[in-house]
Amino acid sequence: MDDHTQPTSYLLVDGENIDATLGTSILNRRPEPHERPRWDRLMQFTRETWGGSPRGLFFLNASSGMPMSFIQALKALGYLPVPLSGPADEKIVDIAIQRTLQAMADRDGDVMLVSHDGDFLEDLEPLLGTDRRVAVVAFAEFRNGGFNRLLEQGLEAYDLEHDVRAFTSPLPRIRIIPIDDFDPTQFL
Incomplete structure (x- = not known):
């Protein structure tokens, strides 16, 4: 099947959520640039998993200014940066992603959400049970528990x-290992 017959895959990235979880819950400090996800690998994973040409939307809080070097890097990787501004007491990135998920109800296309945030559950659920594919990408152990209900x-x-392979070196994570994936040499 060529790209013209594949439905569009929308890759919605909540970069701040991923960065915060990486820093707060895994590294216990602000991630260094080389420790952050390789966002091109996420785009490649979407392409390889679902086919077609994914449309990557990377949502950013730009209330304190436009991070031009990061915006240019995202564009070079094929993402459409979505810089947002708003009051400090509002979760503007979450609001934008929620509105995007709501708009998807009236459009064709698969949706891959990159976030741990349970704020998206209510807007993600109506997209399920249709002929579209819907996924969440996150660190499994930090993903909001409400996603488990949607897995069903x-x-x-x-x-x-582990699935996307978005990092250049292993992270110091403690996670539940399915027995079929257990490799004792990783612990010896």
Whole structure:
């Protein structure tokens, strides 16, 4: 099948959520640039998993200014940066992603959400049970527990490190290992 017959895959990235989880819950400090996800690998993973040409939307809080070097890097990787501004007491990135998920109800296309945030559950659920594919990408152990209910409704779930392979070196994570994936040499 060529790209013209594949439905569009929308890759919605909540970069701040991923960065905050990486820093707060995994590294216990602000991530260094080389420790952050390789966002091109996420785009490649979407392409390889679902086919077609994904439309990557990377949502950013730009209330304190436009991070031009990061915006240019995202554009070079094929993402459409979505810089947003708003009051400090509003979760503007979450609001924008929620509105995007709501708009998807009236459009064709698969949706891959990159976030741990339970704020998206209510807007993601109506997209399930249709002929579209819907997935969440996150660190599995930090993904909001509400996503588990949606897995039963057809939501696909991928781990940012182990499935997507978005990092250049292993992260210091403690996670539940399915017995079929257990490799004792990793612990010896």
